[in-house]
Amino acid sequence: MINNSFRKYLVRIILYKVLYLYNNMTEFICQNCSKKFIHKSSYTKHLNRKFPCVKNTSPVNINTIIKKKKSSPKSKSNTNLLRFMDLFCGIGGFHSAFDKLPISTQCVMACDIDKRCGILYKKNYNIDIEHDITKLDPNSLADTDIICGGFPCQPFSNAGKKKMMSDDRGLLFDEIIRLAMVKQPKFMFLENVKHIRKVGNGEVFQYILDTLDKNGYIVQTFTISPHEYGIPQQRERVYFVCVRKDIYNNKEIVLPEKTDYHNINLEEFLENPEEIDNKYFINGDILKSLEVWDEMIQHFDIDEKISPTIMINEAYNNHTPEDFENYAGWRKDYITKNKPLIEKYQPQFDSWYQKHQDILTRREIYGKLEWQVGPIKPNDSIFNYFIQLRQSGIRVKKPHYFPTLVAINQTPIYGKEKRYITPRECARLQSFPENFILDEDDNKSYKQFGNSVNVDNVYMVIYTTLKHYNMVE
Numbered sequence: 001m002i003n004n005s006f007r008k009y010l011v012r013i014i015l016y017k018v019l020y021l022y023n024n025m026t027e028f029i030c031q032n033c034s035k036k037f038i039h040k041s042s043y044t045k046h047l048n049r050k051f052p053c054v055k056n057t058s059p060v061n062i063n064t065i066i067k068k069k070k071s072s073p074k075s076k077s078n079t080n081l082l083r084f085m086d087l088f089c090g091i092g093g094f095h096s097a098f099d100k101l102p103i104s105t106q107c108v109m110a111c112d113i114d115k116r117c118g119i120l121y122k123k124n125y126n127i128d129i130e131h132d133i134t135k136l137d138p139n140s141l142a143d144t145d146i147i148c149g150g151f152p153c154q155p156f157s158n159a160g161k162k163k164m165m166s167d168d169r170g171l172l173f174d175e176i177i178r179l180a181m182v183k184q185p186k187f188m189f190l191e192n193v194k195h196i197r198k199v200g201n202g203e204v205f206q207y208i209l210d211t212l213d214k215n216g217y218i219v220q221t222f223t224i225s226p227h228e229y230g231i232p233q234q235r236e237r238v239y240f241v242c243v244r245k246d247i248y249n250n251k252e253i254v255l256p257e258k259t260d261y262h263n264i265n266l267e268e269f270l271e272n273p274e275e276i277d278n279k280y281f282i283n284g285d286i287l288k289s290l291e292v293w294d295e296m297i298q299h300f301d302i303d304e305k306i307s308p309t310i311m312i313n314e315a316y317n318n319h320t321p322e323d324f325e326n327y328a329g330w331r332k333d334y335i336t337k338n339k340p341l342i343e344k345y346q347p348q349f350d351s352w353y354q355k356h357q358d359i360l361t362r363r364e365i366y367g368k369l370e371w372q373v374g375p376i377k378p379n380d381s382i383f384n385y386f387i388q389l390r391q392s393g394i395r396v397k398k399p400h401y402f403p404t405l406v407a408i409n410q411t412p413i414y415g416k417e418k419r420y421i422t423p424r425e426c427a428r429l430q431s432f433p434e435n436f437i438l439d440e441d442d443n444k445s446y447k448q449f450g451n452s453v454n455v456d457n458v459y460m461v462i463y464t465t466l467k468h469y470n471m472v473e
């Protein structure tokens, strides 16, 4: 029999033990982002990332920080202040670049027709943007030293319809000139897709250069991509650096030397795999279709060339010679060019296609493989690369840098981890600061980063120009 006092003693011991265990079970909590971790190793990894999280900043805090650095957009001019107008501002790629300059800057006006971008712009830069540029009266706007803008590129880009000048959006460039003629900024920094040089046999490009020249600006253009400057994204863009003729110093602006993209450490731009939400991992039909193609890749000999796009459903559609004759030229061309590869591996293709016909025909995309990574290598796999599901097929791209982020729904898949890249990773690929507040809707966020400029590329162009004119140290 246990006597009463011994029972009390036992209860106390148990209570102490429970309290002790409770205290030691507390999770690890990041002081900056408040994320909780059960394992110390995950917590330490989280703290040691190349891009550590910044203190959780509510929009109010961010605004206070911004206000400290900037004066109000409506304030009078101040000679030590560099004023800029952010046209077609989107989520503010140019604005973030101006924020990095080693001088005080002030955004006197930003405009974008997309209301959602406006909300995000307000959260990040504390400015209420204007909307339709065509409705702006330049005489009622504040004066500015610089106008910047990546004018809408849909009619010019390869991804768009190449409609050229017949599309109203193509003429939005003229809106920049309309404002510039009244505001007479010293510099303009304009941006567009590289393809703009070629549209209409170069007519659009020439029109832009001629219009700038006629209106008093000397223009120098640069075609650069983030991957040429240490950032793992291929995104060639043309920058038009326009200098007002009366201040032009007759000397060419020279950008810093390009760097070797093989030296980029891509992993530094990725989030910690343990912290990535399940929703970013591919599954279902998409994963299945990639696994099916990966199975076929294993049958190919080393050095085999997988080109052009394999259109496997075309090879097995049992068309008659008459059907074939009536096909469009491009379709005949693919079928003819795929033939040697399919005949070389006929037994493997036959049993593979029979086994997986269902998934390969479920969506047109699943039946097309665009292998853009050269001849087959030892231990090759589709999952060694970046993958994009495009209308033209499953596109497999080199692993050195991410494919261009685009505004349409083609978020790259990081094959190694079988997942889409996250909006925060997109922000890093576009060199936005780590404390940039993202849109809550991932799809909107992907689109916004697909449309935006690369902040570091823009910064380099602006900084180099201003330094060339002794306006920054």
Ligand SMILES: C[S@@+](CC[C@H](N)C(=O)[O-])C[C@H]1O[C@@H](n2cnc3c(N)ncnc32)[C@H](O)[C@@H]1O
Pocket: 088, 089, 090, 091, 092, 093, 094, 111, 112, 113, 114, 117, 131, 132, 133, 134, 149, 150, 151, 152, 153, 172, 448, 451, 452, 453
């Ligand atoms: C290529 S994006 C520019 C993105 C921006 N540079 C950034 O860093 O996010 C072009 C932008 O022009 C805007 N836009 C199109 N038509 C417009 C108009 N009439 N007035 C103002 N903005 C317009 C689009 O909403 C889009 O955000």
